[in-house]
Amino acid sequence: MAKALIVYATRTGETEKIGNLIAEGIRFSGHEAELLKVTDIKKGEDLKGYDAVILGSPTYHGEMVQGMKTLLFMAEKAELEGKVGGAFGSFGWSGEAPDRIFETMKNIFKMNMVSIPLRLKSANLGGGMKMAQDYGREISEKL
Incomplete structure (x- = not known):
């Protein structure tokens, strides 16, 4: 059984809800999923020991929140390649944060990324719950 870590930053709780649904999708597929708030990660080594790392942040004024930016700098030393x-x-409104995180993970950390980042206005709108769970399943297929 593979183990995935989902780390999220949130302002209103919406990104946390999405992270929980992704974790469900991973668990439905028979793998372990641990969900942590970005402030629970104190150093890059906290990301070690997992087969998958999934990062999430809301977009606020066209950017990811500061806690996720800080985490990405710490993650450079976490040996996430592959x-x-x-x-x-x-x-x-705009939704750039997941794209920027995805590109950093793919091009800087050299991770084995799923097809695209998941961008949702809400887990409760337009099939968001199923989309987030399916994203977890897609991650599980790569494990």
């Missing part, structure tokens, strides 16, 4: 990765986030 591990399965995914990125997700919620947004009100």
Whole structure:
């Protein structure tokens, strides 16, 4: 059984909801999923020991929140190359944060990324619950 870590930053709780649904999708597929708030990660080594790392942040004023930016700098030393990765986030207007996280994980960390980042306005709108669970299943297929 593979083990995935989902780390999220949130302002309103929406990104946390999405992270929980991704974790469900991973668990439905028979793997372990641990969900942590970005402030629970104190150093890059906290990301070690997982087969997959999935990072999520809301987009706020066209950017990811500061806690996720800090985590990405710490993650550079976490030896994530080749591990399965995914990125997700919620947004009100533009939704750039998941794309920036995804590109960093793919091009800087050299992770084995799922097809695309998951961008949702809300887990409760337009099939968001199923989309987030399916994203977890897609991650599981790469494990």
